Amino acid sequence: MRIGRPFLQLFVALAFCFIGMANNGFAANIATVDATGRAALSGHSEQKARRFALEDALYLAALQNGVRISGTLVSHNGVLLRDIITQNSDAKLVDFKILKENKSPTHYQVSIRAFFAESAAQTCANPRFEKALILRPSVSIGQKVHAHHAALGPELGKAITHYISQNYPGPLSSGGMMSFADFKKRQSPKKMLSYASLQSNQLEAVDAALLISTDVTLRSGSGGVHAMISLSAISARNLTEVFSSNLQILAPLSPKTPFRTLNLLDARSPVFDLTAVFGAVDQMIGQFNSASCAPLQAPLALAGENLIFPHGQNAGIKTGALAYITTGEHAWVLLEVSEVMTGQAMMRPINNFQNSESLAGQTVQLIEGTF
Incomplete structure (x- = not known):
């Protein structure tokens, strides 16, 4: 045919x-x-x-x-100011x-x-992924772990951080691999100009809103080498934990024989199955995906007479956008974005609200949608 x-x-x-x-x-x-x-x-x-x-x-x-x-619907004294449909x-x-x-x-x-x-998966038109800094893995080796197996700790940490860097959907900070202690030193507002700080490159703050930390602890126990892994994501703004997962995996040792020579010849390194670890990373990234499409909200800060929202052009905020206080006695007080910078935006209350200073520390949420 x-x-x-x-x-x-x-x-x-x-x-x-x-x-x-x-x-x-x-x-x-x-x-x-x-x-x-x-x-x-x-x-x-x-x-x-x-x-x-x-x-x-x-x-x-x-x-x-x-x-x-x-x-x-946004109105003032019965006059319709704006109608936002999503x-x-x-x-x-x-x-x-x-x-x-x-x-x-x-x-x-x-x-x-x-x-x-x-x-196949729920998405949004403009997902917002925060810039992340993948911290250097913290590795701890137990005293009873054989010297031949001690190298498994750093290798395990390297494999996890590589998987995170390959699968994180947002931008990654170019600050390099540093520890959590190094990050806090760089963010400290009271750094002294000294030769030591110059040598350690401690002068420039890291441009990251999210820290991803991996802790690996090796222990020798029944059945082989045990690895306790702690995976966490930390907000760089206030150092609070936004995701945490703890799990334990086992690398079984080769079975022993009555002959010592054969045991030495067959001294193969144990191998960890990282399926559960990568599953925890995928769960963390899934949480980031959900958060990227959630309404943008954050507490206001007061700088002089200005109310500062800690997101700006990098989050897609534009001048004229509206927001409202989410909770408390000032709930549903409306604010308008008056000026936008790269990483923050200035807001001012509308509807003749007088006491702007009382809104400092209040959580506001942007009103987003298709006009």
Whole structure:
């Protein structure tokens, strides 16, 4: 049986299409939605009305496929200041075709069939990943650990930090591998200009908002070499722990024989199974993924008469953005971003709120969405 050239071209095109969907995180579940959009011809050219009708049809198709809509109204003395609408969906438009077009004396009408692919993982349009600094692993070797096995500790720490660096989805600090103590020295506001500080390169603060720490402790016990591993993520702003995982893995020793010579000849190094460790790293990164799409919130700081929000252009904040106090007696007091720098933004209260200093230390959350 001979296969025609057009069929081969269609087959190859479809193959690449589905491969592309798989690579972009889409499942094979394709939903089909028919919708009809309309646009008034009055004051518009026919081509412009056709485009508006097509946009209306695509919007209606997305609504029919299923979206989550939330909104925030900002008003003052009964006057609407801003209306923010957010739309979220677990599916993406991958293709559509026009079924029919009609024109009446007043309207242009377009009927379409749209195809949506369900996303395999929940994402957001603009994820915010904090810049992370991977600290040098802290390694402790127990006294009973054989000298031949002591090298397993540093190797284990190196393997874990390498896996983190290869899988962390956000930017990494170029501060180099340093210990937690080194980081605190660099962040200290009372560093003295001395030859020792120059030699140790302690003058420049590290540009990182997140610290990822790995502690490895080797112990010799029944069955082989035990490794106690502590994995943690620490906020660089206030040194509080945002993620922690502790686990223990075992590297079994080779079985002993009654013959000492054979035991020496078969002195193979024990091997750790890192599946559980890498699973803990994946769990930590999954938490970062969820946080990257969460509403941005942080406590306000007071600098002179200015209220400072500890995120700026690097987090996508723009002048004019709105925020509100989340809890306490000042809950729902509205603020507006008045100025944006690289790593911070200045905010001012609106609606004639007078006592700005009382908002220092209060947690605010940005109001985000599609206008």
